[in-house]
Amino acid sequence: xxxxxxxxxxxxxxxxxxxxxxxxxxxxxxxxxxxxxxxxxxxxxxxxxxxxxxxxxxxxxxxxxxxxxxxxxxxxxxxxxxxxxxxxxxxxxxxxxxxxxxxxxxxxxxxxxxxxxxxxxxxxxxxxxxxxxxxxxxxxxxxxxxxxxxxxxxxxxxxxxxxxxxxxxxxxxxxxxxxxxxxxxxxxxxxxxxxxxxxxxxxxxxxxxxxxxxxxxxxxxxxxxxxxxxxxxxxxxxxxx
Ligand SMILES: Nc1ncnc2c1ncn2[C@@H]1O[C@H](COP(=O)(O)OP(=O)(O)OP(=O)(O)O)[C@@H](O)[C@H]1O
Ligand SMILES: [Mg+2]
Numbered sequence: 716x717x718x719x720x721x722x723x724x725x726x727x728x729x730x731x732x733x734x735x736x737x738x739x740x741x742x743x744x745x746x747x748x749x750x751x752x753x754x755x756x757x758x759x760x761x762x763x764x765x766x767x768x769x770x771x772x773x774x775x776x777x778x779x780x781x782x783x784x785x786x787x788x789x790x791x792x793x794x795x796x797x798x799x800x801x802x803x804x805x806x807x808x809x810x811x812x813x814x815x816x817x818x819x820x821x822x823x824x825x826x827x828x829x830x831x832x833x834x835x836x837x838x839x840x841x842x843x844x845x846x847x848x849x850x851x852x853x854x855x856x857x858x859x860x861x862x863x864x865x866x867x868x869x870x871x872x873x874x875x876x877x878x879x880x881x882x883x884x885x886x887x888x889x890x891x892x893x894x895x896x897x898x899x900x901x902x903x904x905x906x907x908x909x910x911x912x913x914x915x916x917x918x919x920x921x922x923x924x925x926x927x928x929x930x931x932x933x934x935x936x937x938x939x940x941x942x943x944x945x946x947x948x949x950x951x952x953x954x955x956x
Pocket of ligand 2: 757758759799877
């Protein structure tokens, strides 16, 4: 059964519809990716799944409808979002940001809290070195690592990532994407939204192409990566001059 099932979801800003009847699923322990150009509706889609934007249609998580539930409830159920703009607390340290990420487990005692931090630092050793540094002074790659680590402190069952490669150098992107695979292998399901189609299709199990608010292609990620339409639109050589 799917962990996340989105069915016929439509999202509008005022009178303008940004997402039209989108359906997708994420299976437990799998990476599903949504690729698509600027303005396709990727961030909007994640916002509705997380409960920050109203939508029409159905969203089920682990077989239960999320309809009418607020963000806190969705976090409690096991959803977590790393937003496109990272949204770190820039004047707070790395450690303080992580502690806030683990807020939902605050009642569990010191040992569990330390275990969460240890796991975050094992995944991102660079953050351990910088635990006392203010988040606002981190490099772009370190900020993305912190945003992911903070989301993981909530111990999500589904981690949603909005363009984790945005603005990062290829080597850092490779590191971040390897970490996403590691998380998947540890049992966390991932919904990865990306414009970097090549990197996303490389690590994803299932893939969806979102264009102008509609899913135009979907299927096994490796199959999609070989589809001539995808190669031409998203993976091909530079356009001819
Ligand atoms: N707060 C808003 N108010 C009105 N329209 C919005 C708002 N946010 C997004 N939109 C519109 O919704 C559409 C989808 O935007 P969205 O940010 O979801 O695209 P995206 O696929 O995430 O793009 P990008 O790759 O550039 O991040 C766009 O046409 C955008 O202008
Ligand atoms: Mg976006």
